[in-house]
Amino acid sequence: MPYYSEFEKKPVSQLPDGLGIFVTNLYGRDQQSLVQFLPTLRSDSLHHNIVRFKETKIDVKIPKLKKKVSLRIPASRWKKLVKDKTLSKQQTQKLKRLYKEYRNVGAAKRQCWSAPVESKKVSSFASPRTLPNGHSYFHTGVDLRARTGRPIYSPSDGEVIFAEELVVPGKTVVINHGSGILSRYLHLSEFRVAVGDKIQKSEIIGLAGATGRVEAAHLHWEVIWKSTKTNPFLFLKKWNAHCNQNLAYGL
Numbered sequence: 525m526p527y528y529s530e531f532e533k534k535p536v537s538q539l540p541d542g543l544g545i546f547v548t549n550l551y552g553r554d555q556q557s558l559v560q561f562l563p564t565l566r567s568d569s570l571h572h573n574i575v576r577f578k579e580t581k582i583d584v585k586i587p588k589l590k591k592k593v594s595l596r597i598p599a600s601r602w603k604k605l606v607k608d609k610t611l612s613k614q615q616t617q618k619l620k621r622l623y624k625e626y627r628n629v630g631a632a633k634r635q636c637w638s639a640p641v642e643s644k645k646v647s648s649f650a651s652p653r654t655l656p657n658g659h660s661y662f663h664t665g666v667d668l669r670a671r672t673g674r675p676i677y678s679p680s681d682g683e684v685i686f687a688e689e690l691v692v693p694g695k696t697v698v699i700n701h702g703s704g705i706l707s708r709y710l711h712l713s714e715f716r717v718a719v720g721d722k723i724q725k726s727e728i729i730g731l732a733g734a735t736g737r738v739e740a741a742h743l744h745w746e747v748i749w750k751s752t753k754t755n756p757f758l759f760l761k762k763w764n765a766h767c768n769q770n771l772a773y774g775l
């Protein structure tokens with residue numbers, strides 16, 4: 525279980541003010557655990573700032589694969605996907621290397637996050653899927669209803685580290701938010717940012733669309749922490765419990 529060993533080695537990310545607060549969930553086959561580290565105490569000593577952490581563990585059951593949803597992908601599009609299988613695999617490997625490269629680049633701001641589009645969730649994180657060839661997998665993000673052309677906003681400040689059209693994900697943007705936190709946006713119809721752009725929260729990164737392996741237009745949104753796909757809304761909820769707060773033990 526690589527996700528668990530990675531967690532053992534790097535349990536928290538530190539925010540710039542030195543008060544380590546980070547929340548992650550571990551994406552496993554049978555269940556995901558959410559481990560939350562909350563500072564509870566800071567000493568008054570000038571020389572020995574001690575932060576103790578309280579750990580909360582929440583197990584979240586992932587639906588069994590028998591409840592899987594079959595994706596209805598148009599035959600012509602599926603044929604093209606099969607043809608581009610090798611290219612698609614290479615692209616997946618390239619992205620994995622990119623995530624690895626950004627496990628520790630920059631420091632996240634203590635800034636509240638918002639959803640990239642205010643819309644109805646049409647498919648949950650970790651829901652099981654089946655492709656026309658019978659292959660099943662777990663959904664690595666959330667799908668939000670968004671017609672083609674609807675603006676998609678950055679949920680937080682960051683830097684664009686990827687903006688390309690790929691076989692399965694379609695037009696894809698990846699943003700580095702620092703402290704190992706990345707966010708990813710799939711199936712866009714248009715890019716509004718380029719690699720290297722420093723962007724602010726609520727800036728438009730692209731327009732929703734139906735590029736790649738999709739049934740219809742929507743936004744697929746992911747939050748990735750140190751190469752691990754996490755539940756975006758769970759992340760948002762936990763992160764926003766601590767953002768922009770003058771905590772009693774703060775500086």
Ligand SMILES: [Zn+2]
Pocket residue numbers: 647663665666667743744745
């Ligand atoms: Zn999706």
